[in-house]
Amino acid sequence: MPRPFPPSWYHLTAGDRPERQTLSGKAEADICVIGGGLAGLSAALHLAEAGTRVVLLEADRLGYGASGRNGGQIHSGQRRDILWLEKHYGFARAKALWQVGEEAKALVRSLAARFGCKITNGLIDVFHRPADEKENAHFVETLRERYDYPDIEVLSREAAAEAVGSPSYYGGCRDRGAGHLDPYAFLLGLAGATEAAGASLFEDSPALSYRKENGRFCVQTPSGEVTAERLIVTTNGRSGPFEAVTRGRTVGVNSFMVATEPLGDLENTVLPGGECASDSYFVICYWRKSADGRLLFGGGESSAGRIPSDIGSFVRPHFLRVYPQLKDIKIAHGWGGVVSITPARMPFIREIAPGVMAAAGFSGQGVALAPYVGKLLAEEALGRVPQELALYTDLKVGRVPGITALRRAMVSLAIWHGQLVDRF
Ligand SMILES: Cc1cc2nc3c(=O)[nH]c(=O)nc-3n(C[C@H](O)[C@H](O)[C@H](O)COP(=O)(O)OP(=O)(O)OC[C@H]3O[C@@H](n4cnc5c(N)ncnc54)[C@H](O)[C@@H]3O)c2cc1C
Helix, strand or coil: CCCCCCCCHHHHHCCCCCCCCCCCEEEECCEEEECCCHHHHHHHHHHHHCCCCEEEECCCCCCCCHHHCCCCEECCCCCCCHHHHHHHHCHHHHHHHHHHHHHHHHHHHHHHHHHCCCCEEEEEEEECCHHHHHHHHHHHHHHHHHCCCCCEEEECHHHHHHHHCCCCCCEEEEEEEEEECCHHHHHHHHHHHHHHCCCEEECCCCCCEEEEECCEEEEEECCEEEEECEEEECCCCCCHHHCCCCHHHCEEEEEEEEEECCCHHHHHHCCCCCCEEEECCCCCCEEEECCCCCEEEEEEEEECCCCCCCHHHHHHHHHHHHCHHHCCCCEEEEEEEEEEECCCCCCEEEEEECCEEEEECCHHHHHHHHHHHHHHHHHHHCCCCCHHHHHHHCCCCCCCCCCHHHHHHHHHHHHHHHHHHHHC
16 A cells, blocks of 8 residues: 655655564564554553563554654643643643643653754744733743743743744743654654564554454464554554554544755744744644754645645745745655544543553644653553553543544544634
8 A cells, every 4th residue: 555645854864774574474472562653662662671572563664653754842731731621620630631741751851862862942832813812821820830830931922023033923932841853763762772672563564453362362464463461552543454443532634744955044034042833823833943954844734635746835835924034945845644633632542442552642742742651551561550541541532433534524624614713
């Protein structure tokens, strides 16, 4: 099956990467992890380091899902902000989930340091409607005063314009505790460490089905079979025929990104402080600069199956709206990926069958949360039952329709509605 998206700019510039073999014949493990993104690799790493025999199956190449295609932004907290979480789950739960976000960032930082992967600090979040000023101030004050988070500050309209390098927004905030990295370099570091810890990683080995036999799971791939005591499913709701539970709680939205040519003399006109940025549009834009001075910009969405033939031209109007001074800058590469979201915009993390744990639907928040949840799933499989996992497993996450055409229509409608709202 052809890959639906072009490789990401990170894939193209990563240099030589070891190809992992395809599973052929039988393999035995204590735990079989299905899905080689940030969540699955982190689960496998933490299991292998605890002395567990782990086999990880990846349908494509490691990091060819969202984990190797994203904006690289390490966000604080959850996809739903603390004000929404407080309203729906109360202060104590919201604060505990905020703390989970802090631990997730700390884990990424410690792993990145171990793999020699650079993190640049700071995220500028900007809003595009003057009416959002009050809520922005309330959000920042709440975090500082009630969530003991001093790393965030309000940016006035002028300060936001200076920080972003664009007068397009009405204000925002600077989160010094957030940051950005090259997500694929990070993932390759994770994969290398996981293998060094003794896990077996297989590429081009989609898990097709599983059954229970003599008390053990048998996971079938096109040319092999893994037997294991437990399964961890980290396919981000995109398991194919393997299982339908996570697919039933998530929908995929295509998000597109470009890498420009190096900005040269214009580099300091864009995010002069080196932070990353994101805005408040429904069809959100997110961006940062690469180490070699390119703009890496995400903007524009579509429903599954609808991939523009020229991704560069699709994304270009979004970054020219923010940075008209870049009108003569060429786009070096365009790509996309699927952001898996749940109706609740909180991840779906559950035991989907006895002995089978799954995590999916991290929205645009998985760079920090997916590795952390992978670690929690590893701890759970080792019998430690971390309290933090319970903060997710009983969150209300509704179902989405199972019929593909209906799902696509739903996403298209949501994007269309969002684009309409964004105009006003
Ligand atoms: C364009 C884009 C920009 C984004 N920007 C950001 C950002 O800036 N910050 C942020 O925090 N998040 C961002 N995200 C979201 C983030 O990338 C994801 O939340 C995160 O990578 C999810 O990790 P994962 O391991 O759960 O899933 P994935 O990375 O999707 O991994 C799942 C893996 O499972 C494999 N798989 C599927 N089915 C099977 C099967 N049957 N057998 C074996 N393997 C299977 C897939 O091939 C895939 O490799 C972005 C996403 C996209 C697409």
